[in-house]
Amino acid sequence: MDIISQLQEQVDTIASLTFNTIGSLQRDAPPVRLSPNYPEPTANPPEDFPEQPKSMSAALVKAAKQFDALVAALPLAEGGEEAQLKRIQELQAENDVVGQELQRQLEAAGKFLMSSHPYCANWKMLLQIDG
Amino acid sequence: MATATYPPPPPYYRLYKDYLDDPKSAPEPPPPIEGTYICFGGNYTTDDVLPNLEEQGVRQLYPKGPVVDFKKELRSLNRELQLHILELADVLVERPSQYARRVEDISLIFKNLHHLLNSLRPHQARATLIHILELQIQRRKQAVEDIKRRRQEAQKLLQEALGTLEGQ
Numbered sequence: 001m002d003i004i005s006q007l008q009e010q011v012d013t014i015a016s017l018t019f020n021t022i023g024s025l026q027r028d029a030p031p032v033r034l035s036p037n038y039p040e041p042t043a044n045p046p047e048d049f050p051e052q053p054k055s056m057s058a059a060l061v062k063a064a065k066q067f068d069a070l071v072a073a074l075p076l077a078e079g080g081e082e083a084q085l086k087r088i089q090e091l092q093a094e095n096d097v098v099g100q101e102l103q104r105q106l107e108a109a110g111k112f113l114m115s116s117h118p119y120c121a122n123w124k125m126l127l128q129i130d131g
Numbered sequence: 132m133a134t135a136t137y138p139p140p141p142p143y144y145r146l147y148k149d150y151l152d153d154p155k156s157a158p159e160p161p162p163p164i165e166g167t168y169i170c171f172g173g174n175y176t177t178d179d180v181l182p183n184l185e186e187q188g189v190r191q192l193y194p195k196g197p198v199v200d201f202k203k204e205l206r207s208l209n210r211e212l213q214l215h216i217l218e219l220a221d222v223l224v225e226r227p228s229q230y231a232r233r234v235e236d237i238s239l240i241f242k243n244l245h246h247l248l249n250s251l252r253p254h255q256a257r258a259t260l261i262h263i264l265e266l267q268i269q270r271r272k273q274a275v276e277d278i279k280r281r282r283q284e285a286q287k288l289l290q291e292a293l294g295t296l297e298g299q
Contacts, residue, residue: 084257091264098271105278
């Protein structure tokens with residue numbers, strides 16, 4: 001997958017880790033005593049509750065580091081849009097020149113073929129050269 | 132519950148009755164649309180650009196300007212995001228009723244991140260085009276070399292054949 005899509009997926013991963021972390025901590029945390037008038041609330045945290053914040057925050061930080069690594073791997077070429085467009089124009093010009101050269105070579109080869117094999121009517125038809 | 136049959140297909144097929152004999156007797160295909168058009172009650176535009184953030188009503192967190200240093204901005208937005216998440220966790224412990232502002236900030240950062248990544252796409256498209264052109268030029272040069280070489284070899288073979296024939 002290309003790097004920009006990977007970056008986008010990494011952002012979405014960070015987002016889902018965030019809301020999962022906050023959500024499960026909110027849901028599972030034992031209630032807090034608000035005032036001395038009320039009795040101490042009953043607490044029922046799930047089994048692995050003490051390790052949850054540590055592992056979830058570790059996952060979050062790891063995802064953020066992964067994002068930084070991906071950003072570092074971005075192959076952002078120098079120069080802006082104009083430099084790229086100029087390069088495209090240069091390449092197009094070179095492509096045209098090479099294309100014409102190729103065309104000349106093909107025609108020369110076709111003529112050569114025709115001159116040395118005058119019996120080959122099927123070749124003529126295949127290459128569609130009058131010659 | 133009323134049911135209805137499907138509408139019949141449009142009657143334009145009759146116009147193409149003599150198309151095989153006379154291709155000009157039938158109507159031309161419609162020209163490409165330019166500008167905005169309406170499709171099933173919705174307005175669409177043919178000019179597909181990424182609307183910048185202000186048009187979507189989202190505050191832009193990275194500095195504006197012609198050239199944006201993408202890597203630096205992406206990294207600093209990432210750091211801001213982490214700090215905001217930590218802030219949200221703190222707020223939930225101390226003043227739980229004030230989560231809304233923090234959540235809004237976090238979603239703003241996410242929107243900025245995605246917008247930055249989307250604005251990298253045109254750059255990627257141009258880079259892909261450059262790569263394809265380079266490959267094509269390389270392949271064409273290779274083909275030219277091959278054809279030259281083969282022609283020379285064939286020429287040589289013919290000369291040799293002529294030489295042996297004359298020698299006899």
